[in-house]
Amino acid sequence: MDHILSWVVFLPITVIPILWLLPANKAKWAALFITIVDFIVAIPLFTGFDRLKVGVDDLAGMQFKETLEWIPSLGIQYSLGVDGISITMILLTLIIGLVAVLASWNIDKLQRGYFAMFLLLQTAMLGVFVALDLILFYLFWEVMLFPMYFLIGVWGGPRRIYAAIKFFLYTLMGSVGMLLAIIAVWYYAPGGERTFNIIELLHRVQEGGTFVGPEIFGMPFAKVVFVAFFIGFAIKVPIFPFHTWLPDAHVEAPTAISVILAGVLLKMGTYGFLRINFPLFPEVFVWFQDFLVALAVINIVYGALCALAQSDLKKMIAYSSVSHMGFVILGIAAATTQGINGAVLQMFNHGTITAMLFLLVGVVYDRAHHRRIAGFGGLASVTPVYAAVTSIAYMAAIGLPGMSGFISELLILTGSFKVYQLPTIISGLGIIFGAGYMLWAYQRIFFGKLNPDYQDLKEINFVELCSVVPLIIITVYLGLLPNRIIVFFETSLNYLSEIL
Amino acid sequence: MTSTLPYLSYIPAHLIMGVAILVFFLAKAIPGLKNVSPVGIFVLVLIAGFVTELMMGSESKSLFFNMLQVDSYSRFYNQLFFIIIGVTVLMMKNNDEMNRSIEWEVFGLLSTICLGMMMMTSATHLLMIVVGIELVSLPSYILVALNRRFSTSKEASLKYVLFGSFATGIMLYGISLLFGLTGTLQLKSLWPALAASPNFGTPIYYIAIIMTLAGMSFKIAAVPFHFWCPDAYQAAPTPITAFLSVAPKVAGLALIMRFFADHVPVQSEQLSMIVSLIAMITMTLGNFAALRQKDIKRLLAYSSISHAGFLLMGIAVMNEVGRQYVFFYIVIYALMNMGAFMAIIYLSQGRNFEIKSFAGLIKSKPVMVVGFTICLFSLAGLPPFGGFVGKFYLFWVVIEKGFWALAAVAGVNSVVSLYYYVGVIKTMIIDEREGQMPDFSTQSSVPIGFVILCAIPIVVFGLYWNPLVNLSALVHMF
Numbered sequence: 001m002d003h004i005l006s007w008v009v010f011l012p013i014t015v016i017p018i019l020w021l022l023p024a025n026k027a028k029w030a031a032l033f034i035t036i037v038d039f040i041v042a043i044p045l046f047t048g049f050d051r052l053k054v055g056v057d058d059l060a061g062m063q064f065k066e067t068l069e070w071i072p073s074l075g076i077q078y079s080l081g082v083d084g085i086s087i088t089m090i091l092l093t094l095i096i097g098l099v100a101v102l103a104s105w106n107i108d109k110l111q112r113g114y115f116a117m118f119l120l121l122q123t124a125m126l127g128v129f130v131a132l133d134l135i136l137f138y139l140f141w142e143v144m145l146f147p148m149y150f151l152i153g154v155w156g157g158p159r160r161i162y163a164a165i166k167f168f169l170y171t172l173m174g175s176v177g178m179l180l181a182i183i184a185v186w187y188y189a190p191g192g193e194r195t196f197n198i199i200e201l202l203h204r205v206q207e208g209g210t211f212v213g214p215e216i217f218g219m220p221f222a223k224v225v226f227v228a229f230f231i232g233f234a235i236k237v238p239i240f241p242f243h244t245w246l247p248d249a250h251v252e253a254p255t256a257i258s259v260i261l262a263g264v265l266l267k268m269g270t271y272g273f274l275r276i277n278f279p280l281f282p283e284v285f286v287w288f289q290d291f292l293v294a295l296a297v298i299n300i301v302y303g304a305l306c307a308l309a310q311s312d313l314k315k316m317i318a319y320s321s322v323s324h325m326g327f328v329i330l331g332i333a334a335a336t337t338q339g340i341n342g343a344v345l346q347m348f349n350h351g352t353i354t355a356m357l358f359l360l361v362g363v364v365y366d367r368a369h370h371r372r373i374a375g376f377g378g379l380a381s382v383t384p385v386y387a388a389v390t391s392i393a394y395m396a397a398i399g400l401p402g403m404s405g406f407i408s409e410l411l412i413l414t415g416s417f418k419v420y421q422l423p424t425i426i427s428g429l430g431i432i433f434g435a436g437y438m439l440w441a442y443q444r445i446f447f448g449k450l451n452p453d454y455q456d457l458k459e460i461n462f463v464e465l466c467s468v469v470p471l472i473i474i475t476v477y478l479g480l481l482p483n484r485i486i487v488f489f490e491t492s493l494n495y496l497s498e499i500l
Numbered sequence: 501m502t503s504t505l506p507y508l509s510y511i512p513a514h515l516i517m518g519v520a521i522l523v524f525f526l527a528k529a530i531p532g533l534k535n536v537s538p539v540g541i542f543v544l545v546l547i548a549g550f551v552t553e554l555m556m557g558s559e560s561k562s563l564f565f566n567m568l569q570v571d572s573y574s575r576f577y578n579q580l581f582f583i584i585i586g587v588t589v590l591m592m593k594n595n596d597e598m599n600r601s602i603e604w605e606v607f608g609l610l611s612t613i614c615l616g617m618m619m620m621t622s623a624t625h626l627l628m629i630v631v632g633i634e635l636v637s638l639p640s641y642i643l644v645a646l647n648r649r650f651s652t653s654k655e656a657s658l659k660y661v662l663f664g665s666f667a668t669g670i671m672l673y674g675i676s677l678l679f680g681l682t683g684t685l686q687l688k689s690l691w692p693a694l695a696a697s698p699n700f701g702t703p704i705y706y707i708a709i710i711m712t713l714a715g716m717s718f719k720i721a722a723v724p725f726h727f728w729c730p731d732a733y734q735a736a737p738t739p740i741t742a743f744l745s746v747a748p749k750v751a752g753l754a755l756i757m758r759f760f761a762d763h764v765p766v767q768s769e770q771l772s773m774i775v776s777l778i779a780m781i782t783m784t785l786g787n788f789a790a791l792r793q794k795d796i797k798r799l800l801a802y803s804s805i806s807h808a809g810f811l812l813m814g815i816a817v818m819n820e821v822g823r824q825y826v827f828f829y830i831v832i833y834a835l836m837n838m839g840a841f842m843a844i845i846y847l848s849q850g851r852n853f854e855i856k857s858f859a860g861l862i863k864s865k866p867v868m869v870v871g872f873t874i875c876l877f878s879l880a881g882l883p884p885f886g887g888f889v890g891k892f893y894l895f896w897v898v899i900e901k902g903f904w905a906l907a908a909v910a911g912v913n914s915v916v917s918l919y920y921y922v923g924v925i926k927t928m929i930i931d932e933r934e935g936q937m938p939d940f941s942t943q944s945s946v947p948i949g950f951v952i953l954c955a956i957p958i959v960v961f962g963l964y965w966n967p968l969v970n971l972s973a974l975v976h977m978f
Contacts, residue, residue, distance in 0.1 A: 073969050142883045149922070153930045161930060165922060172882075172918055176911040179892070183899050216904045 004044060005064050005080040008090070009126045011038045012097075012119040019112045028105060031115040035098045035122070042094055045087065051487050054495045055083020057202035057279065062132065063087075070136075076196050079132040084492030085274055088344060088485065089129040089267060092351045095474070096263035097122045102467035103256035103359055106366065107155060114155055117147040118256075125264050129271065134182045134196040137276075138175070141268070145171055148257070148265075156252040163245075163252035170235050170245040178232030181225045185280070188213040188221065202279050206499060211281070226284040229277040236269030239329060240298045243322050247306075250318035255362030258314065262321050262354040267347045270328050274344070274496065278332070282500055285335075292333040293416075297423045299326030304433035313364075313371040313445075316437060317357045320397065323430050324350045330420075330427055331412035335500040339415025340493045341486060346408035348485060349478065353405055356393040356471045360386075363464050364445075367457055373441050378450030379457065386460040387446045389468055394438045396475045399431060404478035507563040510570050512556070513549040513578060517615040520545040524608030542589060542607040549614075550582040560978055566686045567625045569758075573977040574621040576827065577754045580834065581617050584747045585610055587838050587950075591739035594947050595845050597649050598737045606646070609639035610743075617751035620719075621758070626675045626685040626712070629755060630668070633715055636748050637664045644736040644744075649851070656728075656735030663728040667718035674711025681708060691763045701770075710774065716759065719752030720808040723782045730789075733801035734853070741797055742841030745804040746834050753811055753830070757823050760815065761977050768818045772901070775816040780909045783809025787916045796844055797853050799920060800837070803879060806917060807833060813894045813910060820977070822897045828972040829890030832961060836875045836887060839954030843872035846947040849938060855924055860933030865940060869928050871951035878958045880921040881914045886961035 015034045019027045045064060053061040062081030070078045082090065100118070107114050124147070127140030145168055153164035186194050189201060190209025213221030235242040246266075250258050278285045303323030310316035328350070331343030363386060364379075365371050380387040396403040409431065417424045460468075478485055508515060523541070527533050553575045560571030588610070592598060598606065616635025623629045641664065645657035679685055681704070682693035699705050718725040733741045756775075763771055786806030793799035811833070814826035844853070846868060847861055862869045878885035891914060898907045961968055 070964070071966055071969070073966070139883045142888075146877060146882065150929065153926060161926060165919065165926070168922060169915060169919060173912075173915045176915055180895060180899065180907055180911055183892070183896050187896070187900060214902050 003066055004041065005066055005082065005130050008038060008042045008045065008094075009080070009123055009130060011041060012122040012126075016116045016119055019116055022112075024111055025108075027111045027115045028101070028107070031104075031119060032101045034119065035094075035101050038122075039094050039098060042090065045082070046091065046488075049082070049087055049488065051084070052491055053083070055081075055085075055199075055492050056496050057199060057206045057499070059197075059199045059203065062199060065132075070133075074135075074196070075194060076135045077133050078136060079197060080130045080136075081132045081199070082130055084489035085271065085344060085496075086129045088348055088489050089264075089271055090126065091485075091488075092267065092348050093122070093125050093129065093264050095470070096260060096351060096355055097125075099355055099359070099467045099471060100256040100259045100263075102463055103259055103362060104254070105463050107254065107256075109155060114151070117150050121147040121151065121260065125260075125268070128268055132198050134186065134198055134276075137198070138179060138182060141178075142172075142175055144265070145175075148261075151257045152249060152253045155254045155257070157254075158252075159248070160252040163248040167245045167249040170242065174232035174235035174242070177228040181228035181232070184213060184221070184225050184228075185211065198276055205280055205282065210283070222281050222284050223287070226277065226281040226288065229272070229280075230288070233269040233272035233277055234295075236272070237266055237325050237329065238269070238322065239295050239325075240302055240322075243299070243303075246322060247315050247318045250321070250358075251312060251314050255358060255365070258318075258358040258362075259355045262318075262358055263351040266321060266325055267351060270325070270332065270343065270347055273332055274340075278500055279496065285500060289333055289335070292329065293420050293423050296326050296329035296333050297426050299323065299329060300427045300430035301326075301433070304430045304437065308433055308437045308440075310437075311372055311374060313373050313441065314358070314361050315371075316373070316441060317354065317361060320357075320434065320437065321350070321354055323434065324354070324397075326430065327409055327412050327427070330416050330423070334412075334416035334419050335497055336415040336418055337494055337497045338411045340497045340500075341490060342408050342411025342413075342415050344489050344493060345482065345486060346405075346412060349404040349408045349475070352471050352474050353393065353396045353403075356468055356475070357397060359464070359468050359471075360390050360393055363460050368454060373444050376445040376451055376454065377448045378446070379454060380446040381450055382454060382457045383459045385465075389460065389465070389472065390446070391442065392472050392475075393468070394442050396472075396479075398435045398438050402476070402479045404475045404482065406479060407482040504564055510556075510561050510563055511568070512552040514615060514618055516545060516549050516552065517611050517618065520611040521608055521615065524604050524611055527604040527608075538603045538607050539589060539593070542610070543586065545611070546582045546586050546589075550579055553578045553582070558974065558976070560976070562624070563622075566688060567628045568619070568622040569624045569978065570622055571976060571978055573754075573758075573823075573975050574618070576971075576975045577621040577750065578618050580750060580831065581614055581747055584743065584750075584834055584838065585614055587842075588739050588743040588747075590946070590950065591742055591842060591845055592737075594842075594944060595737065595739055597647050598739070599646070599648055602646070606643070609643055612639045613643075613748070617747060620751040620755040623755065623758065624687050626678065626687070626690070629759070630672065630675070630715070632751075632755065633671075633719060634668065636719065636751060637668070640744060640748065643740045644732045646740070647735060647737045649737075650735050653735035656731040660728045660732045663725065664718060667715050667725050670711050671713075671715025671718075674708050674714065677704065677708035678712060681705070687759065687762045691767065695764045695766050700766075706770070706774070709771070713756070713759075713774075713778075716752050716756050717778065720749050720756070720811075721805050722778050722808050722812065723785045723805070726782070726786070726805050729805055730798045730801040733804075734795060734797045738797065738841060738845045738848075738853075741800075742838055742845075745800065745841070746837050749804065749808060750830050750834070753808070753815065753826060756812075757815055757826065758977070760818055761823075763818065772816050772818055772903070775812055775818075776903055776906045779809045779812035779816055780906060781809075782806065782812065783910060783913045787913050787920075790920045791916070793920070794855055795853050796848070796855050796858070796924065799855065799924070800840060800844075803917065803920070804837065806913065807879075809913070810891065810894060810910060813898050813906060816903065816906065817897045817901045819897075821900075823977065824972040824975050825890075825893040825897055827975045828893055828965075828968055831968060831971075832878070832886035832890045832958065835954050835958055836878045836885075839875040839951050839958070840872060840879065842947050842954070843868060843875065843951050846940075846943060846951075847872070849940075849943070855927055858924070858928045859931040860928070860937070862929045863933070864937045865948075868948050868951060871948070871955040873925050873929070874955040874958055875951070876921040876925055878962070880918045882918070884959065884962040886958040886965070889962055889965045
């Protein structure tokens with residue numbers, strides 16, 4: 001099939017008009033149908049993907065390419081393509097999308113509007129991972145904002161309006177700087193001829209081209225542009241001190257949206273680092289590396305400590321995301337082969353594992369209508385299946401050997417130990433704290449004296465199991481056979497670690 | 501005298517408007533005209549004006565001994581004015597804040613403003629500039645006072661008059677200084693003479709230019725001549741507010757661009773500096789003041805102030821490209837602002853303009869609210885809407901010139917502006933309504949169609965803006 005990437009990206013929004021032709025409570029079926037179809041359509045992407053092609057800065061190595069003239073006067077192209085990094089993220093997005101539809105099964109309020117926004121979000125996320133043109137990338141990046149705003153703002157918890165606008169403003173703040181940086185990169189493109197094509201720009205940089213521009217506020221051009229990009233992406237990751245939107249957004253968002261936030265959205269930031277920010281300015285990256293490692297360590301340790309202090313289960317998981325994303329940053333910052341491979345593997349694994357955690361919080365919240373860790377107790381005796389499933393998910397989050405999280409954290413730490421011993425050792429604390437808050441929370445919820453209010457708590461139901469079990473399978477499978485996913489991105493990332 | 505007559509053939513649209521002014525003001529004295537619908541005549545006049553401007557092509561010509569300059573620049577802007585006034589008439593039809601019995605006079609005033617704006621886009625002589633500005637200002641004062649629903653509209657109008665005459669006074673003083681420095685009032689010879697004069701770069705040189713700029717800043721409501729704006733916008737009948745927030749502002753911007761167009765290269769740096777400063781202050785003040793507004797018309801007034809600041813970015817770079825992208829943004833700005841005001845007229849039913857009163861309207865009027873939301877997101881400059889593309893180009897021309905501070909301030913401002921636009925959206929879509937939904941059953945559905953007609957091109961231009969870029973590339977001065 002031609003134009004397979006366009007199909008995969010735009011299929012979700014094609015059903016939005018159809019939602020209004022269906023009865024209001026059937027919208028979820030349409031959404032489920034199209035996400036499954038999208039998955040099936042995307043299968044040739046994974047089977048036909050040539051794992052030996054590098055991509056990154058080589059236009060010929062990008063696969064399933066599509067290029068159309070869009071705005072000729074500026075040289076903006078509609079340009080899509082995938083390499084090892086993007087294909088992994090596409091897989092993650094499709095899986096999380098499917099899981100999130102199932103997690104939205106109980107949405108009753110304005111169902112059509114919810115799924116319209118949901119599918120628009122899905123298209124925007126897929127688009128970010130395949131866009132090869134900076135303007136196209138920016139467009140998808142921004143289009144994601146307002147469905148997200150409404151999804152949190154309309155269907156969220158009690159403080160949803162505050163959380164939604166905070167998320168919106170934070171991200172926009174970063175992306176406006178990014179827009180200015182994009183214009184600057186385009187205008188002062190190395191080699192004279194201006195282009196928005198990311199791959200073409202990377203290629204020129206690799207050939208020895210540099211961005212020669214005037215000083216900005218007395219600082220060298222490349223550094224300022226680098227920092228502008230960095231802040232834009234760092235807010236999404238989120239990197240300390242830009243992380244404060246995350247706990248609010250996660251806690252107030254409905255379950256499915258928390259899943260998407262943690263599962264896919266956070267990865268966009270690190271994807272942006274790998275695709276645009278760092279390879280475009282390799283020299284500035286070297287200057288920035290030590291600082292980045294420091295930020296990564298702060299993220300890991302500070303996130304874990306915050307998680308330890310939370311009384312709200314969802315907020316605890318939100319902070320654990322901050323901590324786990326710190327590992328991704330550490331791996332990228334180390335810029336060794338293992339480090340970067342581990343970082344992308346961690347992006348995938350964190351996506352699946354945290355999605356699971358949020359789904360499981362959603363299960364208990366739907367029944368008990370609160371999320372205070374101390375408010376439960378002894379649930380293992382009432383809902384044994386739920387307790388068992390949760391235990392697997394928590395073990396995965398801790399990074400138990402045999403689960404996927406272990407492999408990626410191991411890779412990252414071995415990768416970074418070569419170059420940054422002390423920070424790596426401190427980061428190890430994050431894992432210990434991680435075991436601490438996870439097990440402690442598990443113990444308080446499932447063991448101990450049974451809280452009499454929850455004697456009749458309903459067991460996890462079929463739809464909920466359907467959304468969690470596939471993720472458990474992925475986690476265990478990749479824990480035992482991590483190479484099944486590593487082969488997709490290895491070639492690209494080995495090359496990337498060389499050029500950084 | 502006879503030698504000037506042939507010039508008239510270059511300004512047919514001005515003549516049409518001139519005749520229209522006479523007809524409308526004398527209408528009640530002309531027998532037989534009473535039974536004719538004034539709206540019909542006015543629409544015909546607008547169409548005739550639009551078509552004649554369209555037919556004139558791209559020939560440029562200096563008229564009346566360098567008093568006026570007609571070129572594709574002035575013609576494109578004039579066509580825009582005809583369209584905007586046409587939309588205003590459509591809004592007046594769907595709104596009852598104005599007394600229907602004085603329609604003849606209102607159309608006479610609008611014709612006068614239109615003629616004034618056409619002068620502003622072509623004026624190349626400082627006295628012509630003053631005439632243009634006053635032709636626009638005087639009828640505006642009256643139009644603001646015509647709201648029969650809003651008791652303090654007379655007060656707002658008086659405030660408007662005072663500020664207007666103050667600004668004109670400053671401007672005339674500035675002009676006299678310029679004349680004293682150079683001995684000429686024609687822009688073409690004024691700038692070279694200023695650059696060559698011994699006073700070049702001295703305080704008096706700046707004072708003269710800034711004072712002359714005051715009158716024009718008043719028209720675009722740039723800081724510090726913006727004080728009239730929120731009051732006048734709030735008090736005026738809503739269609740007039742919509743009109744004032746777009747047309748005279750566009751004319752003022754066009755005039756400023758014309759005013760600076762003839763500067764000689766040595767001056768460009770300081771002039772850029774002056775305009776950048778005004779732009780930064782205007783957008784920042786407009787945005788931060790908008791954050792606290794509770795009345796939707798006042799909110800849009802401040803938003804239009806900050807947009808004037810954004811548009812000044814394109815003027816600050818002082819080149820042809822900048823002017824073209826100002827035109828680009830103005831087209832989109834007109835679309836989104838007119839769409840937003842039409843939505844307000846419909847949703848408020850001409851009575852309650854408090855943002856609170858829009859709570860939960862998504863439930864009863866989803867299509868209208870979605871259209872309005874698109875206009876607001878576009879005003880905030882979010883992709884994939886036209887407003888983003890407009891800002892994108894303005895950012896580009898500014899970065900091209902290396903005005904990083906201006907780019908950074910504008911960037912921060914577009915984030916701030918999101919907050920209040922989203923506040924309105926939040927009220928309509930997220931908030932629950934307490935009490936009864938307003939009854940929309942008696943209202944015509946024309947406004948809904950109109951807002952959708954604004955929203956569609958906003959989205960289309962946000963995704964594929966080639967046609968509009970090509971159109972802006974045709975906008976040439978001289």
